Structure formats: C-alpha cells, structure tokens
Amino acid sequence: MYIDHDNRITPAQAELKAKVHAFARDVLRPAAAALDPLDAATVAAPDSALWTTLRASYAAGLHTALIPTTHGGMGLDGMELALALEELGWGSADFAVSLAVTGFPASLAAKLGQAELHNNFVAPFVADGKAAWIGCWAITEPNHGSDHFLMNDPQFRDPTRHGEVTARAQGDHWILNGAKARWVSNGGIATHAAVYLNTDPARGLAGGGIALVPLDLPGVIRGPHLDKLGQRALNQGGFAFDNVSIPSHFMLAGAELYPQLLDQTLALTNAAMGSIFTGVAQAAFEAALAHTQTRMQGGKRLCEHQLVQKRLFDMYCRVESSRALSRNAFIWNAGRANPVTELATAAKIYCTEAAYAVCDSAVQLLGGAGLSKGELVEKLYRDARAALIEDGSNDVLALSGAQLVLSRQADD
Ligand SMILES: Cc1cc2nc3c(=O)[nH]c(=O)nc-3n(C[C@H](O)[C@H](O)[C@H](O)COP(=O)(O)OP(=O)(O)OC[C@H]3O[C@@H](n4cnc5c(N)ncnc54)[C@H](O)[C@@H]3O)c2cc1C
Incomplete structure (x- = not known):
C-alpha cells in the first residue's frame, strides 16, 4: 500500500484504512475481475460471485458505513468515509458504489430517528450479515436525468416539467405512480429504495419528496438488468410504480424540505464519487508504475525514459490532488445541514476526470497490453469513463456548482 502523507489520520483511522484495503485486495478486486466479462443478467443470478462478495462485505459490516453507531452501524466520520471509499474504489469501483448506495435508504431513516422507521428500515438492515436487504437511491427518470441536478436553475421550478414518479396523498397512505430509469445502481437487485419523487407538481421538479419504498409491494414492476461499458459488476436496473401504496410515515420529506435534502444528498454522493475515483486513479497509477519498472524497451526499463517519467509524475500529481480535494469535501461537509455542496461537486468532477486521465495514461504506458481484456487497467479505464x-x-454538475458559487458570492 502507498504511504499516506495526510497527518490528520489517527492510528485508529489508519487501521480502518488498512483493513478495508486488505478486503478490497483479497475479495473485491478478484470478484469484480471475474464478473466483468459476464452479461448483466448472469452477474445478478443467484449463483454468481456478486452474491458471495456482497455477503462477505455485509458480514464485514461494510454496508453500514453511513449508519450512526447509535443505530448499530459503523458510524464513520468524514475522514473515515473518505478513507474507506478510496480503498473500496481502489479494489473495485463497482462494489464501492454498490456498498455506498445500499446503506442510503437506511441512513435516511436513521436520520429521522423515528422508532417505526428504525424498526422497518434500519434495524433489519444493520443486522443483515447475508446481503438479504439491498438498498438503492432512485432519482433518475426516463425523461428527467440531468434536470434533477440543476436545482438553482429556473427550469427546476417550472410546473410544466415536474418529475415522472408522482405521489398522491390518500388518507394515511401515499399512492405512487410512474417510472424510474434503468440507471438506478443496485436497482435490479434492491429490496428497498429511497425514491426521490414528485409530491407537488405545481412547484415543478422542486415539488419533490423522499419516500422509502419496500420493492416487494403490490404494483412494483421491475425492469431488466442493464448492461453497460464499465463498472459491470455494479447492478443497475429500473422499476415502475402502478398505484403502489405506502404508509404516510414512509414519506420522509415533502415539497417544503425537498430542495434542502436534495442538496444534502448531492453533497454526500458527490464527495463519495470523489473518494471512490481517487482510489481508481491510485490503482491505475500503481499498475502503470509497476509495469514501467519491469518492461524493457530501447535497451532500458520504460521508467528510465524521460517522457515516461514525465507522464508518471503527471499521474502522481492528479492522484494526490484528488485525494486532498475529496477528503476536504467529506471532512468539511460531514454532518452539516447546510453543506458547501459546490466543494463536493468540485471533488466529483475533478476526481472522476483525473481518474479518467490517469487510467488513459496507464493504458498508454502498458502499450498493447493496456488494451487487452483481463488487464486491470483496461477495466479501470472503462470504469472511470462511466463515472x-x-x-x-x-457538465451539468459544473453548471449547478457554478450557480452555487455565484449565489454565495452574491450573498457576501
Ligand atoms: C454508472 C452509473 C450509475 C448511476 N447510478 C444512479 C443511481 O444510483 N440512481 C439514479 O437515480 N441514477 C443513477 N445514474 C443515472 C445518472 O445520474 C444519469 O445518467 C445522469 O444524471 C445523466 O442523466 P441522463 O443519462 O438522463 O443524461 P441526460 O440528462 O439526457 O444528458 C445527456 C447529455 O446532455 C447534457 N445535458 C443535459 N442537460 C443539459 C443542460 N441543461 N445543459 C447542458 N448540457 C446538458 C449532459 O451533460 C449529458 O452530456 C447512474 C448513472 C451511471 C452512468
């Protein structure tokens, strides 16, 4: 493992990082490599390595990283989340995303602290050592992808453009209708979803709400598993609701709170993406470094050629900058009701673009080997592209980040 030069890390945090690294190396990376060539339906099949790997991850408690210790979870703080996600991402972006997302519905329920939500959504999740309770975050819709992320744009409040999944109050229940897109991570295998939906069409996309939905309820229609370019061990799939009825207390927030909670969600998911793809960049850098130290060309090792050295150091700079920015985003925003979301957005954009550039350089430095199936950097390159x-x-996150930066400067 590389030497971490961050002197904020405590001995306990260093121990956590080493433990997660070992798990990522021994369990996640080999499983992701084995699943990568399979089609999405085979990956999701009950006898697949997806399930043995998720079961091992749950048995290690990794699914509870976002859940406070008061609710039985690992309760990781900002630095710990960054360290754990970097290491999970180093092993496999596919599983890192899946493990981050699975705890999302339970973490929202834990935040509200209501006994009934705890009993339905938190207690069974944290007690699960067998990956029987899988969570997902469903916001993207067939006709509204980027639209959901431009919260400070006038289109977000345009009543003619509200979300496609709607919730209508009926007595002490909400009735859900409409479809979420096939891009929901864990969506094809999830048992429970945090659904970002529309409760007040007159407010446009801003008139949202967040509902926790068990996906075995009558009227839930599951879509097929999605096949895609990278992160192929990460299951994705959509679902639709046909008059699905949930008790009113499963609706965690309505239109009043929705914009603030969406902002908090983006601060968390953007920072998580920054950390995970810092790990991906680190993995690609290490593979390229190792290759250039043994491969002979022009009568000497590749790493002895000056142009190769320049490329390697450029990769190193990107990895270290990604690490610094994504950790800062996590640490600054941890536990804040009003996060500096643009900092997390900067981390998401910078770290994923740095990871893509570092993976591209790694492919280049491996030459033909870097393009070959079964080679780690070939997979990392595709994983980083998806990010x-x-x-x-x-592009759209940058627009949303710019609007936040401009609005804060106007407030000063
Ligand atoms: C690996 C992966 C995991 C994902 N996981 C989840 C998940 O867990 N849950 C979930 O709900 N969704 C998930 N998504 C979906 C993801 O959030 C959307 O794909 C993303 O928001 C883009 O939406 P879209 O695909 O509909 O593209 P569109 O919104 O149609 O955008 C297409 C292109 O147009 C550009 N564009 C769009 N609007 C504008 C604008 N106003 N100005 C300028 N350019 C614009 C975009 O930048 C993009 O290049 C995931 C996607 C991927 C790839």
Missing part, C-alpha cells in the same frame, strides 16, 4: 456521467453528468 463522468454517474450521479450527474460532469
């Missing part, structure tokens, strides 16, 4: 769109396309 430029994942959890908000970088």
Whole structure:
C-alpha cells in the first residue's frame, strides 16, 4: 500500500484504512475481475460471485458505513468515509458504489430517528450479515436525468416539467405512480429504495419528496438488468410504480424540505464519487508504475525514459490532488445541514476526470497490453469513463456548482 502523507489520520483511522484495503485486495478486486466479462443478467443470478462478495462485505459490516453507531452501524466520520471509499474504489469501483448506495435508504431513516422507521428500515438492515436487504437511491427518470441536478436553475421550478414518479396523498397512505430509469445502481437487485419523487407538481421538479419504498409491494414492476461499458459488476436496473401504496410515515420529506435534502444528498454522493475515483486513479497509477519498472524497451526499463517519467509524475500529481480535494469535501461537509455542496461537486468532477486521465495514461504506458481484456487497467479505464456521467453528468454538475458559487458570492 502507498504511504499516506495526510497527518490528520489517527492510528485508529489508519487501521480502518488498512483493513478495508486488505478486503478490497483479497475479495473485491478478484470478484469484480471475474464478473466483468459476464452479461448483466448472469452477474445478478443467484449463483454468481456478486452474491458471495456482497455477503462477505455485509458480514464485514461494510454496508453500514453511513449508519450512526447509535443505530448499530459503523458510524464513520468524514475522514473515515473518505478513507474507506478510496480503498473500496481502489479494489473495485463497482462494489464501492454498490456498498455506498445500499446503506442510503437506511441512513435516511436513521436520520429521522423515528422508532417505526428504525424498526422497518434500519434495524433489519444493520443486522443483515447475508446481503438479504439491498438498498438503492432512485432519482433518475426516463425523461428527467440531468434536470434533477440543476436545482438553482429556473427550469427546476417550472410546473410544466415536474418529475415522472408522482405521489398522491390518500388518507394515511401515499399512492405512487410512474417510472424510474434503468440507471438506478443496485436497482435490479434492491429490496428497498429511497425514491426521490414528485409530491407537488405545481412547484415543478422542486415539488419533490423522499419516500422509502419496500420493492416487494403490490404494483412494483421491475425492469431488466442493464448492461453497460464499465463498472459491470455494479447492478443497475429500473422499476415502475402502478398505484403502489405506502404508509404516510414512509414519506420522509415533502415539497417544503425537498430542495434542502436534495442538496444534502448531492453533497454526500458527490464527495463519495470523489473518494471512490481517487482510489481508481491510485490503482491505475500503481499498475502503470509497476509495469514501467519491469518492461524493457530501447535497451532500458520504460521508467528510465524521460517522457515516461514525465507522464508518471503527471499521474502522481492528479492522484494526490484528488485525494486532498475529496477528503476536504467529506471532512468539511460531514454532518452539516447546510453543506458547501459546490466543494463536493468540485471533488466529483475533478476526481472522476483525473481518474479518467490517469487510467488513459496507464493504458498508454502498458502499450498493447493496456488494451487487452483481463488487464486491470483496461477495466479501470472503462470504469472511470462511466463515472463522468454517474450521479450527474460532469457538465451539468459544473453548471449547478457554478450557480452555487455565484449565489454565495452574491450573498457576501
Ligand atoms: C454508472 C452509473 C450509475 C448511476 N447510478 C444512479 C443511481 O444510483 N440512481 C439514479 O437515480 N441514477 C443513477 N445514474 C443515472 C445518472 O445520474 C444519469 O445518467 C445522469 O444524471 C445523466 O442523466 P441522463 O443519462 O438522463 O443524461 P441526460 O440528462 O439526457 O444528458 C445527456 C447529455 O446532455 C447534457 N445535458 C443535459 N442537460 C443539459 C443542460 N441543461 N445543459 C447542458 N448540457 C446538458 C449532459 O451533460 C449529458 O452530456 C447512474 C448513472 C451511471 C452512468
């Protein structure tokens, strides 16, 4: 493992990092490599390595990273989340994303602290050592992808453009209708979803709400598993609701609170993406460094050629900058009701673009070997490409980040 030059890390945090690193090396990376060539339905099949790997991850408690210790979870703080996600990402972006997302519905329920939510959504999740309770975060819709991320744009409050999944109050229940897109991570295997939906169409996309939905309820229609370019061990799939009825207390927030909670969600998911793809960049850098130290060309090792050295150091700079920015985003925003979301957005954009550039350089430095199936950097390159769109396309996140920066300067 590389030497970490961050002197904020305590001995206990260093121990956590080493433990997660060993798990990522021994369990996640080999499983992701084995699953990568399979089609999405085979990956999701009950006898697949997906399930043995998720079971091992749950048995290690990794699914509870976002859940406070008061609710039985690992209760990681900002630095610990960054360290754990970097290491999980180093082993496998696919599993890192899956493990971060699975705890999301339970973490929202834990935040509200209501006994009934705890009993339905938190207690069974933290007690699960067998990956029987899988969570997901469903916001993207067939006709509204980027739209959901432009919260400070006038279009967000345009009543003609509200979200496609709607919730209508009926007595002490909410009735859900409409479809979420096939891009929901864990969506094809999830048992429970945190669904970001529309409760007040007159407010447009801002008139949202967040509901926790068990996906075995009558009227839930599951879509097929999605096949894609990278992160192929990360299951994705959509679902639709046909008059699905949930008790009113499963609706965690309505239109009043929705914009603030969406902002908090982006601060968390953007920072998580920054840390995970810092780990991906580190993995690609290490593979390239090792290769250039043994491969002979022109009568000497590749790493002895000056142009190769320049490329390696450029990769090193990107990895270290990613690490610094993503940790700062996590540490600054941890536990804040009003996070500096643009800092997390900067981390998501910078770290995923740095990871893509570092993976591209790693492929280049491995030459033909870097393009070969079964080679780690070939997979990392595809994983990093997906990250430029994942959890908000970088172009659109940059627009949203710019609007936040400008609004804060106007407040000063
Ligand atoms: C690996 C992966 C994991 C994901 N996981 C989840 C998940 O767990 N849950 C979930 O709900 N979703 C998830 N998504 C979906 C993801 O959030 C969306 O793909 C993303 O928000 C983009 O939406 P879209 O694909 O509909 O593209 P579109 O919104 O149609 O965008 C297409 C292109 O147009 C550009 N564009 C769009 N609007 C504008 C604008 N106003 N100005 C300028 N350019 C614009 C975009 O930058 C993009 O390049 C995931 C996606 C990926 C790839």
